[in-house]
Amino acid sequence: MAQIPNLDNAPLNLSSLREQSQRELLNILKSVRGRKCVVIDPKLSGSLSLLIQTSLLKESDAELRHLSSERLQTECSKVLYIVRSQLNLMKLISSNIQNDISKGLQKEYFIYFVPRRTVVCEKILEEEKIHKMVTIGEYPLYVMPLDEDVVSFELDLAYKDCIVDGDTSSLWHIAKAIHKLEFSFGVIPNIKAKGKSALKVVDILNRMQVEEPVDSSNTGVPEINTIILLDREVDMVTPMCFPLTYEGILDEVLRINNGAVELDASIMGAQQDGKKMKVPLNSSDKLYKEIRDLQFGVVMQILREKAMSMKQDYAEISTTRTVSELKDFVKKLNSLPEVSRHINLAQHLFAFTSKASFSGRLDIEQTILECQAYDICFEYIEEMIHKQEPIVNVLRVLVLFSITNGGLVKKHFDYLRRELLHSYGFEHMFTLNNLEKAGLFKKQEAKGNWPNINRALKLLVDENDPSNPSDISYIFSGYAPLSIRLVQHAIRSGWHPIEEILKLLPGPHLELKRGGYSNVSSLDTARSIPASLERTMDGHRTLVLVVFIGGVTLGEISALRFLSSQEGMGYDFIVGTTKVVNGDTLLETLMSNAS
Numbered sequence: 001m002a003q004i005p006n007l008d009n010a011p012l013n014l015s016s017l018r019e020q021s022q023r024e025l026l027n028i029l030k031s032v033r034g035r036k037c038v039v040i041d042p043k044l045s046g047s048l049s050l051l052i053q054t055s056l057l058k059e060s061d062a063e064l065r066h067l068s069s070e071r072l073q074t075e076c077s078k079v080l081y082i083v084r085s086q087l088n089l090m091k092l093i094s095s096n097i098q099n100d101i102s103k104g105l106q107k108e109y110f111i112y113f114v115p116r117r118t119v120v121c122e123k124i125l126e127e128e129k130i131h132k133m134v135t136i137g138e139y140p141l142y143v144m145p146l147d148e149d150v151v152s153f154e155l156d157l158a159y160k161d162c163i164v165d166g167d168t169s170s171l172w173h174i175a176k177a178i179h180k181l182e183f184s185f186g187v188i189p190n191i192k193a194k195g196k197s198a199l200k201v202v203d204i205l206n207r208m209q210v211e212e213p214v215d216s217s218n219t220g221v222p223e224i225n226t227i228i229l230l231d232r233e234v235d236m237v238t239p240m241c242f243p244l245t246y247e248g249i250l251d252e253v254l255r256i257n258n259g260a261v262e263l264d265a266s267i268m269g270a271q272q273d274g275k276k277m278k279v280p281l282n283s284s285d286k287l288y289k290e291i292r293d294l295q296f297g298v299v300m301q302i303l304r305e306k307a308m309s310m311k312q313d314y315a316e317i318s319t320t321r322t323v324s325e326l327k328d329f330v331k332k333l334n335s336l337p338e339v340s341r342h343i344n345l346a347q348h349l350f351a352f353t354s355k356a357s358f359s360g361r362l363d364i365e366q367t368i369l370e371c372q373a374y375d376i377c378f379e380y381i382e383e384m385i386h387k388q389e390p391i392v393n394v395l396r397v398l399v400l401f402s403i404t405n406g407g408l409v410k411k412h413f414d415y416l417r418r419e420l421l422h423s424y425g426f427e428h429m430f431t432l433n434n435l436e437k438a439g440l441f442k443k444q445e446a447k448g449n450w451p452n453i454n455r456a457l458k459l460l461v462d463e464n465d466p467s468n469p470s471d472i473s474y475i476f477s478g479y480a481p482l483s484i485r486l487v488q489h490a491i492r493s494g495w496h497p498i499e500e501i502l503k504l505l506p507g508p509h510l511e512l513k514r515g516g517y518s519n520v521s522s523l524d525t526a527r528s529i530p531a532s533l534e535r536t537m538d539g540h541r542t543l544v545l546v547v548f549i550g551g552v553t554l555g556e557i558s559a560l561r562f563l564s565s566q567e568g569m570g571y572d573f574i575v576g577t578t579k580v581v582n583g584d585t586l587l588e589t590l591m592s593n594a595s
Contacts, residue, residue, distance in 0.1 A: 003049055003260055005282035010148040011543055011572040012185060012223060018145050022052050028112055028139060029060035029080070037076040038062045039096075041083040044114060046258030047144050047154050048082075072096045080110040082139060085118040094128035109134040115142045115173065142177040143576075146259055148283045150557060150575045153177045158578035159232050159550035160589045162197050163438045170578065171197055174549060175204035178227065178576070181545070182214045186222030188545065189514050192490050195231025195507035197549045202229065202510065209514075224574075225542045228490050232550025232586075233506045235482040236440060237450075239583045240400040241365055243555035244466075244477050246299040247281070247292035250345065251554050251582055253352050256281055261345075268344045279341065287338040293558040295466040295474060296346075296353060303346055306339050361397075362477055368400050369460060369479055371451050377401050378412060382419065391424045392591070395431075396583045399440045406448020413443045434590040439506075449504040456501045457485045472559040484559040487546055491571055541572050551581030 007014045025048075029038065038057065040048065045066065057064060063076055067083060069092060079096075083089045093111065100107055109130075113121065116138050125131040144152045153174055161167040178201070182188060187209065193202050216222075232239070242252060254261040259282045265275040283289045287306075291299045352358060364380050367373055381401060384394045398416065402408055408416065417432055435441040454460060459480050461473035472488075473480040489498050495511055502509050546560060552575055560573040579585075 003278070003280040004053065005050065005145065005147050005259060006284040007145055007148055009283070010145070011541075012574060014145040014148070014151065017143055017184060018051060021141055024139060025052060026056070026060065028082075028137065029057065029062060032078050032080050032110055034078060035061050035076050036063070036078040036080050037065060037072070037074040039065045039067050039072060039079060039081045041089060041114070042066045042068070043084060043156075044082060047141070050144060050146065050258055067092055071099055077106070078108045078110070080112065082112050082114060085113050085116065085121045087120065087124055090121050090124035090128070094125065094130050097130045097133060098128070110137065111135070112137045112139045114139045115176075116140065142173065142180050146282070146580065149561070149573065150577070150580070152580065153576065153578050155578040157589055159586060160434070162550065163233055164434050164590065168197070168200060171200050171549070172204055174547070174578065175201050175208060178205055178547070179208045179212070179214075181224070182209075183219075185224055186219035187214050187216060187514060188224045188227045189222055190226040191229070191514065192226065192495065192511045193229040194486065194502065194505065194509040195229070195234045195549065197231045197233075197507075198229035199508055199510060201549065206514075223543060224545050226491075227545045227547060228487055229547045229549060230483055230486065231507055232548060233438075234486070235505075237369070237400060237403055238476070238481040238483055238556060239551070239553050239581060239586050240396045240403075241369075241476045241479055241555075241583075242361060243475055243553065243558070244295050245293055245475055245555060245558045246296050246346075247558065248475070248553070248555045249296050249349050249353065250281065252584070253349055255585075256554070256580070263348075267348045268341065279345070285338055287342055291342070293561050296349065298467050300346055300350065303339065303343050307343060310336065310339065364397060365400065366477065366479075368397070368404055369454070371404055374405070381416065385416070385419050385423050388423060391420070391428065392584045392587050394420070395435070395587050399435065399587070402441045404448060404450040405444060406446060406450070407442040407444035410443050413441075428591070431591045438590065453482070453501060453504055456498065457482065459485060469562070472562055475555045475558050475562070481556050481559050483548070484556055484563070487560065488563065491544060541570050543572050543574065545574050545576055547576040549578060551579045551586055552577040553582055554580065
């Protein structure tokens with residue numbers, strides 16, 4: 001099955017965006033005539049695999065390599081680097097070119113920056129005395145469709161950059177990506193934003209519309225009615241919780257990266273011990289699309305029923321008489337690979353979810369979210385440290401505990417900090433400092449706002465029937481993701497009725513209309529304009545783009561899909577994100593070994 005997702009059923013014409021990016025890439029390859037060695041930044045290879053088949057790249061007379069610290073061995077006289085604008089990558093490229101020079105090799109070098117060149121990177125090339133030997137260009141890949149309803153800006157360090165390092169360069173990229181969408185689909189008339197970074201993105205976006213206006217006479221009525229921008233900082237509770245959907249658990253256990261998981265072939269029933277294989281996971285797989293947002297227990301039941309049905313079909317094949325009966329059987333046979341693929345994956349996940357430690361983890365999460373039994377929660381974290389559980393597991397529970405309590409009392413804060421450093425090594429001083437800077441692990445200065453937020457937004461809901469849920473809380477075992485509750489309020493009646501609750505969450509907020517497809521140059525002139533999200537009256541569904549600055553979890557994506565599927569809900573959602581994350585991957589960017 002192709003790894004490139006099928007976008008035919010997307011609520012926006014994302015295929016045209018992808019085709020444009022494909023053309024731009026192929027034009028870059030064609031611009032370097034003759035045989036060439038194309039050296040790709042490893043962090044980009046996953047993204048590019050969602051964009052274009054490797055065979056198409058090779059057809060451009062290209063030999064493909066990954067950029068690494070090892071010397072580049074190639075007979076090609078032309079070397080084309082496709083890389084992000086990262087300083088460490090400039091050092092690797094410089095080292096490769098200097099190695100060629102020392103051997104007396106004469107080659108042509110091309111560096112294409114994704115999505116744009118930076119002065120700092122060019123300065124490094126100058127310092128390394130190779131800038132005159134390279135031709136520099138840009139590959140403006142700002143938006144990457146991951147699936148029918150998800151686009152990524154592929155900025156995996158955006159949360160750390162903005163919150164810990166104070167580096168807001170990623171916000172320009174996000175605004176540029178949204179502006180690029182507007183050139184294709186029209187100026188988005190309604191904006192809602194919550195969080196410091198979200199407001200900065202709106203400001204940059206409005207300035208871009210003044211400097212490089214989208215001509216509304218070309219685009220017609222905007223296809224996207226509203227954009228809701230949310231800082232990840234506004235809701236750091238949700239990523240720390242463990243999702244119970246099939247897709248969410250797959251990601252937590254096996255890590256979905258660029259729409260695929262890499263795992264041992266033996267898990268998929270192949271007789272190849274030690275061999276790795278990639279399993280694509282996107283809407284192109286019809287069964288996956290049907291089950292990914294359901295609770296894992298429900299998925300197990302569905303797969304069991306499908307397996308039983310197939311067994312019965314096989315038993316009946318001997319009595320098949322007519323051609324049409326045979327055709328029906330063959331049709332069912334075609335879905336067999338999908339069913340067996342997901343049965344194998346589900347069996348692997350079941351080995352994880354059936355452990356006592358898993359249910360223990362869910363229980364402690366629930367207790368923390370309810371702000372009950374402070375001492376029991378504290379002792380649970382203490383025990384995790386003493387058992388030497390993976391540090392990222394400990395930090396997830398600790399961060400959840402700290403946020404919901406508005407921090408830890410000084411005595412407990414100092415004690416856990418000391419225990420973590422003794423157990424996991426003093427190199428994690430850097431990690432803990434980053435967590436403090438981000439406000440994720442801190443000393444309690446006053447009682448936290450979590451109980452008030454929880455009550456006002458009805459975040460804890462009595463268990464839904466998992467096979468027929470009525471609320472988004474089914475995704476996290478009775479907890480409704482705070483971020484998605486904000487989206488629900490935004491589309492129902494705007495944020496004005498929950499103004500006081502929004503003030504308890506990090507960062508400012510705004511709602512504005514960009515009147516007529518107007519050019520509002522500054523937020524100051526636009527802040528006071530109310531914006532309500534109106535559903536179209538002619539039966540069309542209203543399209544809402546929800547942008548997460550700092551990452552979105554698969555649980556939140558499932559929650560938006562659930563909302564969209566509800567009867568009487570006239571909205572479709574497209575998710576835009578700096579990266580698809582989970583609690584582990586988000587915290588790992590703050591850890592000392594994150595690069």
